[in-house]
Amino acid sequence: MANVTYRQALRDTLRAEMLRDENVFLMGEEIGLFEGSYKITEGLLKEFGPRRVKDTPIAEEGFVGAAIGAAMLGLRPVVEIMTINFSLLALDQIVNHAAKIYGMFGGQASVPMVIRTPGGGGQQLGATHSQNVELFYSFIPGLKVVAPSTPAEASAMLKAAIRDDDPVLFLENLALYNTKGELPAAVEDIEPAEIGRAAVTRPGTDITIIGYSRMARVAAEVAETLAAEGVSAEVVDLRSLRPLDRATIVESVRRTGSAVVAEDDWLTYGIGAEIAATIQEGAFDWLDAPVRRVAMAEVPLPYAKSLETAALPSAESLLTAVRDTLRATGRTLEPAR
């Protein structure tokens, strides 16, 4: 099967969905003539024309709201917000409207809309362009938030998001766009994923590492390193932040007895806090050590490379936290330092 980049998988999936359903159309800043800030929509204006690939003015609140209104009348807009940082300008439309319209009016209108947007730091973009605020949306009933980590997942989940009748925030990551992976089939034949299911992407017995998006990839890398040292780490890729697949998390931790959460957002009140609380409630009697969280340092992310690198979670920081946790369980396999 094809080995493609995350970017290519997204682009080809958008194209396949537009060919499949006339009601699917794209909106966003610079997605047409410019072909996307990250080139996810490359060639699509040429192929589908301006009716289906709409360049918008710089007006996040306006065009996200317009997408919601169009979705209420049965279209399936896929909106690109250039980075998740700019989604804050559309917060009212996403939180007070997209998430509320189905419930607030007693189920009379749904909002089948997708907002695609990348998070991620590490590109020296400074404090306002390097945040991971998916938490804001994961907090809100009525929204769905998915965060695929591989090209295959990206394709299957984008299909699911487009065909879903609810507003879905589809979280991408700047650091993942160029990563490669196998697709299980030709893009048009890939089965849509089921939103709301986490995956055990690597089975293990000694400790559970839980991550999503970029940090799910980092977790896999760390598990590989640990395997060479004789440690069997299980990796859970959350894939969906809302709904959260609590059963898969708790089942895994009950088997391994310890857990580390790897997240790209800030620690305080972050995604990891919810995961840790979930483990506490669902696997308290099985825990051999406190749940650890690896997260961004609590600062506005600095520009200087030395500071930025120090602030961001990495394979090294995750490895340290995993080793600490294993030691705390008293079942560490590595020699004491």
Add this chain to the structure above:
Amino acid sequence: MTETVQAAPARNRRTSGTKTSRRGGAAKPAADAETLVGYYRQMLLIRRFEERAARAYTEAKIGGYCHLNLGEEATVVGLMAALRPADYLFTNYREHGYALSKGISADRVMAELYGRSTGVSKGWGGSMHLFDAEARLLGGYGIVGGQVPLAAGAALAVSYKGGDEVVMCHMGDGTTAIGAFHESLNIAGLWDLPVVFVVINNGLGMGTTVEHSAAEPELYRRGAAYRMESARVDGTDVLAVRDAARTAVERARAESKPYLLETTSPRLKGHSVVDPARYRSKEEKEALKAADPLARMALELEEAGILSHDDRDKLDAEVTAEIDAAAAFADQSPSPDVSTLFDYTYATPVPGELRRLPADPVFGS
């Protein structure tokens, strides 16, 4: 009758504050007696409905916020008379009258205010969030300006599908200061969307006057920034409103062009039921009585020999009975069952959705 601004830049006129243009010496728009009495009846229905809602609020039958259309009746009926049944309406939280005039029964509107399962939004929305898919009332919205981008998007969908419906979008005068208003007008202008934005200017955003919040208090002139045709009309004159709205709606339908219409009318009471409007002077309150559109139309119909005092009383009794029945219907309707609490979070069911009440544990029952 109406002040109109073409797409060209506005002339540098002296502003007249919120003083509205009246029909003045211009020829009165034509309407037959039956139509006029029909409009009057709708206006009266709104008046009696709102009075009843205010009473029910003080009786604690209605909770939350409750904003009334008192003083706005001619605007409501005039605007709705310009729409076809298939046209879509987005409005704000001061909306009971629009729901009634869009053809929804007083029973179902009152039941929504009472929070009952027979309400238009099944008790999920309340006074600020009326919605009826069949009547194409696509929502009252409680966040100032929230409905404006949605309406532009609905118009985009109409245009995408090649339909001939028009979207009308209401907002208060205060909304013209919010970013969403400007972003949406820009988008509607840019994309030639069939949407009519209506600024219902009652002179006050809660207690803040238009002059206090708008650098250009002739609000309809804001259309010029988006090369959008716009006009201001006396919102206490039902026929003037209807005709101005028809011009806007039919232009949107025929040419797929947006339009900005401003109506001016008094808000006879406070911002909401609980607001005693102490910020208004005695003189202002006195002047409001003279501006009452319902009293004005009653007098006009009587003078024209169309509706006598007695006939008016009969009509009033009929309308009052209808409202009494609506209140009784609402009162007797069941509250939504708690078992339906999780029915409307998601349209597509998903695994992992937590369906727990506050004291329930996350795991186990």
